[in-house]
Amino acid sequence: MKMKAALMYGPDDIRVEETEKPIYPKDGLLLKIMAVGLCGSDIRNLTTDSRKGDYPFIYGHEIVGLVDEIGNEQTKYSVGDRLFLFPGTYCMECDECISGHSENCSDTAVAKLAGTGGFAQYAAVSGEKIRRGGIYEIPDDVSFEAASLGEPLTSVFACLENVDVSFPDTLVIIGAGPIGCFMAQLSKIRGAQKVIMIDINDNRLEMAKQFGVDVTINSLKEDPIEAVKSLTNGRGADKVISATPANATQTQSIHMVRKGGLVVFFGGVPKGSMTELDCNLIHYNNIWIKGHFGASYSQSKRAFQLAISPSFPTEKFVTHVLPLEQINEGIRLTRTGEAIKVVLHPFD
Template structure:
């Protein structure tokens, strides 16, 4: 039996075509994918030689759907169950997991379970993934689109919890993409007093205002460092998060934070690239720098619970729902800044 999938054959070469439907594992299940989010990391992978020539490949990790088939040895889930499939899986046995940093699980085989394959109509879920966890049921009154935000919200949730964003913080976020918008909204929920958003794109900045952003700064028009100093009476912000894939914003971020403040490097930058930092400024101003990636098991579950709760305005984040056939259009909408969050429907015919 065949299914439709968006298959990557190389950088910017994504073809929606028929491929073989995966077989159901004896101790697992087949999930019929009802919605899958288009993530910034997906776009980076799809537009670069992410697999070093090892193609074809199917990306997509913000997966929600309905159990379509269960293996004869699977007992936890039944056909028709609505599930959110978190891509990360943790062994809970290695030193990292035991110390509370399951986002850095060193068991690579376990960590890779059900991590991708979502740009398709079906995905197979192994029994080990079911046993290890990271699969959450979707309430009947929650849309598949809303549930799909449980994955991109996870790392943001963990970051703001780990650095204790709270009242009366003045927070600077560099990067008004989907992640930056999630950060702004969650920062306000956590009690931040002022959120300053910096970006090069006026369209993104304008859209960001609806997520609790108090002040926007277009860094192509004015010096963002001087702007932050002006907005903080010369002190600098309590916390600054660089949420872009650019080394330059990391360099700038330490000049925007107050003495004794905290800077977070959230966005991944090109592999092998180096960031220039004024180390005397870091030293004499007692600036702390933290790298952030992923979320612990506890944080991933609580982030999902927030995403599907009335507290979080999910509908404002999803600006475009497109059929899987239009994945390339979704990529362009996101890159241009015209979309905040694109969710794809594998079962729409266009």
């Protein structure tokens, strides 16, 4: 049996064509993908030699859909169930999981149980993934587009919880992409009093204002460090989050935070690259620096619950819904800043 999928044949070479439908085990199921979000990490993978020549490959991890078929030994879900498939899977037995950091699970076999293959009409879900968890049912009154935001919101939710963004914080977010906009909205929900957004794209900065951003700074037009100091009476922000794939913003971030403040390196930078930091400034100003990646199962479920709740303005974030055939257009819209969040429909 055939299905339609967006196959990557190399950097910037994505072709929507027919391929074999995935085979699911007797204790698993076949998910009919109704919507899949286009993530920044997907775009990075699709536009670089991410597979080091191992092509073709199907990316896509913000997956929601309907149970289309079930194996004869699968008993948890039924045909027609609406499911959100969290890409992370944790063993809950290694030292990292036991210590409360399941997002760093060291069992690589378990971690690979789910995670990609969403830019297609169908995805196979194994029985072990079902048993390990990270699959949540979508209420009938929630759209698939809204539910797909549960995945990108997860890491943002975990980050802001882990560093306790709350009243009366002044928060700087560097990077006005989808993740930065999620951060701004959720920071306001958590009680932050002032959110300052920094980017180099005026269009993105303008769109970010609808998500609770109080002040925007274009770092190509003014010195972002001096601008933040001016906005905080020379004190610096309580917390600064670098949410871009750039070493330069990490370097800048420690100059924007107050003494005793917290800096978070959220966005991954190019592998092998090094960030230059003023270690004396960090030392004498008692600056804390935290790296953030992923989320625990508890955080992933609560982030999903937030994404499908009336408290979260999904309709503002999903700016473009496109058929899978237009994935390359979705990439372009996201990279230029014309879109906040692109969701693809494999069956349109």
